Amino acid sequence: MNTARAAPAGAPAPCGAPSAAVALFRSLGDPTRLGILLRLAEGEARVVDLVKTVGLAQSTVSAHLSCLRDCGLVDSRAEGRSSRYFLARPELLDLLASAEHLLAATGEAVDLCPNYGHAAAGNDGEGQQHG
Template sequence: MAMNDGEAATVVTSPCGAPSAAVALFRSLGDPARLAILRRLADGEARVTDLVACVGLAQSTVSAHLSCLRDCGLITSRPQGRATLHALAHPELLDLLASAEQLLAATGEAVDLCPTYGTHPAPAAAEEPAR
């Protein structure tokens, strides 16, 4: 939906009350490659070849992630000669990432140990020996 200056955005919520735009934002930030791309763009504009070298993925994969980030309005792209330079669209994103790092520092390993989303799920309970 296109908006004019001064027009308020309509917030659509899911059945449980979470704003669907927030869900989409966090999903876009939830992919490790997209997060790495955004972290690199926090240092300044970059070409696809710069990002490929940074994240170690194929050019087509990086381009697909850039397309997602651009569609979400998180990055901008501008041509420069034969290349395209990509940049963060909103400096507020850096504040969000910094806040996330502070929250992760405060929670310690709890998020990483989350059995649903963590990278190191808690071990399964030991089975009792059969009698």
């Protein structure tokens, strides 16, 4: 049984990092959530679209979207009987581009945002489809 307790909101995590930062990086550290975010970097998507992208059950994708929404990274708008999800913070693309640069500097080059890539640092949010 996991007996670890979450730090109260705003309280530093055990390592001294603010708990909000820990939650942010934990959300980015999960391969499925990162895959969802990268798909949403391309534009809005319904849950069914994200299910196809990550290849997991709808309930699992919905749980990951809930986590990402709790962290303030995604939001949604109603469209008929479904919802369309989108990046709530376009600055996330800047963070992912910075991660690419850091990984490249350590010899672990990876293209996290193939459609935005290194240009994401200059992204002004245009092209993002928000409701």
